[in-house]
Amino acid sequence: MDHEIVHLPKEVWKGTILPIRYTTDKYYDVIVNNTENGYVISIEKKSFAEPVTHAPADLDFPDRLYADHWENAFAWGVVEEGRLIAAIETAPEQWSNRLRITELWVADEYQRQGIGHALLEVAKEQARLERRRAIILETQSCNVDAIEFYMHEGFRLVGLDTCCYSNTDIQRKEVRLEFGWFPEEKQKLRREDIEIRPETEDDWYDVELITQRAFWNLHNMGCDEHYLVHKLRRDMDYLPELSRIAVKDGEVIGSIMYSKARVVDGTDVHEVLTFGPFCVASKWQGCGVGGLLLKETIGLAASKGYKGIVIFGEPEYYPRFGFKTCDHFGITTADGRNFSSFMAIELVEGGLKDVKGRFYLSEVFENLPREEVEEYNKKFPRLPKIKFPGHWD
Numbered sequence: 120m121d122h123e124i125v126h127l128p129k130e131v132w133k134g135t136i137l138p139i140r141y142t143t144d145k146y147y148d149v150i151v152n153n154t155e156n157g158y159v160i161s162i163e164k165k166s167f168a169e170p171v172t173h174a175p176a177d178l179d180f181p182d183r184l185y186a187d188h189w190e191n192a193f194a195w196g197v198v199e200e201g202r203l204i205a206a207i208e209t210a211p212e213q214w215s216n217r218l219r220i221t222e223l224w225v226a227d228e229y230q231r232q233g234i235g236h237a238l239l240e241v242a243k244e245q246a247r248l249e250r251r252r253a254i255i256l257e258t259q260s261c262n263v264d265a266i267e268f269y270m271h272e273g274f275r276l277v278g279l280d281t282c283c284y285s286n287t288d289i290q291r292k293e294v295r296l297e298f299g300w301f302p303e304e305k306q307k308l309r310r311e312d313i314e315i316r317p318e319t320e321d322d323w324y325d326v327e328l329i330t331q332r333a334f335w336n337l338h339n340m341g342c343d344e345h346y347l348v349h350k351l352r353r354d355m356d357y358l359p360e361l362s363r364i365a366v367k368d369g370e371v372i373g374s375i376m377y378s379k380a381r382v383v384d385g386t387d388v389h390e391v392l393t394f395g396p397f398c399v400a401s402k403w404q405g406c407g408v409g410g411l412l413l414k415e416t417i418g419l420a421a422s423k424g425y426k427g428i429v430i431f432g433e434p435e436y437y438p439r440f441g442f443k444t445c446d447h448f449g450i451t452t453a454d455g456r457n458f459s460s461f462m463a464i465e466l467v468e469g470g471l472k473d474v475k476g477r478f479y480l481s482e483v484f485e486n487l488p489r490e491e492v493e494e495y496n497k498k499f500p501r502l503p504k505i506k507f508p509g510h511w512d
Contacts, residue, residue: 122234124241126506127194127206133185137206137224140174143167146261149279149294162276164263167292171261182222184208189221193508195241197234204229207238209245211508212255217299218246220256239272245507246302247401248337253299259284260294274298307407314366315415318374322364323352324498325371331499333398340504343492344396347484351376356481361392361423363416365399365408373399373408375416380429382450384476391463391471392420392428393480413440417466426470427463429478434459449475 127135144167152159184194189210196206208222220242225234246254255277258265276298281288283295318326331345351357356379365373380393394416399408417440420428429450430437442462448471451457455477465471 122197122199122205122229122232122237124195124197124237124503124505127184127196127198127203129185129192129194132194132196132203135184135203135206137182137184137222138174138226139182139224140172140227141262141264142170142172143261143263144170145263146171146292147263147266147294147296148292149260149281149289151281151289160279162260162279162296173259173261182224184222186221191508192221193245194222195238195505197229205234205238207242209242209254211249211251216251217253217255218242218249218251220254223256235268236272241505243300244336244505246300247404248507251302253301255297255299257295257297260296261292266296266298269298272300274300302405305403305405308367308403308411310411310415312367313372313408313411315363315412316366317359317362318364318371322371323349326364326374328499329371329400330374330396330398331496332401332502333404334396335502336505336507340506341492341496341502343487343489344398345499346487346492346495348374348376348396349495350483350487351378351481354378354481354483356380356483358392361416361420362394363412363419365412367403371400372403373412375412377416377420378481380481381479382429382474382476383479387476389474389476391474391478392425392466393430394428395430395432397432409436410440417464421466425466427465427474429461429463431460432462434462437462437464440464445478451477453477453479 145164146167147162148165150161184206185192192208192210194206194208197204205225206222207220210219210221212219223235223238242254256269258269276296278297280295284293285291288294327345327348330348331342334342334344336342358377358379361377363375364371375394375397377392377394380391382389382391397409417428429445430442442464444457444459445451445461445463446457448463450463452461463471
């Protein structure tokens with residue numbers, strides 16, 4: 120697809136009507152029969168006697184971006200010469216950990232060019248980044264083209280509502296159908312399924328490539344973690360003797376890089392460990408690769424006499440391996456703060472007991488000029504920079 124997908128800011132696009140219209144000569148006939156033992160539901164494709172057209176003028180509440188009833192909605196689209204030609208909007212269902220697609224539209228003259236597919240890929244990437252268990256959306260039983268498109272994109276029927284639009288939806292052949300997309304269920308890998316070893320120079324590009332793809336658009340538009348990997352290898356604080364990669368069938372699927380860090384309290388300087396970038400190739404996330412890397416390298420660090428590790432990481436993930444927030448140890452960030460993603464672990468009992476003060480990473484973590492990152496990006500296949508909810512330029 121040649122069209123660029125961009126974030127549509129709420130302050131600019133709120134209230135924009137999406138002229139969703141379609142003409143169909145077919146529909147899915149929904150029949151619900153009450154039986155002695157429950158209900159029998161049938162959904163069968165049939166033909167209208169005459170083609171039927173649905174347009175915004177038929178609706179009391181036409182589709183529009185950032186409707187008030189969708190909390191935390193976020194939209195993307197394709198804009199050409201100031202004109203919106205396609206859009207997708209999502210809103211999270213926090214209670215169910217699902218992501219709902221609230222709007223999806225492509226202007227008639229731009230359909231069948233891959234734009235709808237590309238917009239759905241954005242929603243799927245958001246679901247991956249936010250670790251949603253499913254994506255759901257609504258369409259009508261008479262919108263046969265949309266139904267077939269969603270099914271082609273991996274969605275399947277998950278429910279229906281026979282009185283969503285009126286009390287005669289079944290008779291009007293316009294029943295609300297709910298479709299869902301589910302991330303692939305992944306089998307956990309065992310230690311014997313992968314090779315964990317130090318990287319060699321031949322692995323460098325592959326390690327940087329999986330790092331770029333794992334972090335791309337995660338914290339910012341694009342990322343710089345792959346360039347940090349490149350720079351860190353040459354830094355005096357880097358610890359290749361602790362750093363490891365995971366390999367399966369000759370393919371690099373994970374990497375964890377260790378380096379020295381410091382906790383400073385006045386004139387007292389305590390050496391500790393940190394790690395990062397730490398990543399798993401996207402298609403292997405959820406298979407336990409990260410846990411295998413983490414357990415092995417924590418054990419290795421302990422065997423070499425190190426006392427503790429201090430990190431910035433996901434508070435939902437690291438406590439299962441024994442990490443605690445740094446306020447348990449009297450350690451703060453360089454600017455004196457503590458928060459849930461700032462954590463540490465003792466490698467020996469009481470290893471951090473006397474380690475108090477402010478935490479400092481190697482300077483290499485702080486000095487990644489954007490222009491250098493952009494130049495380094497040319498070494499890798501081009502990826503689109505897309506803004507996601509909670510991620511800022």
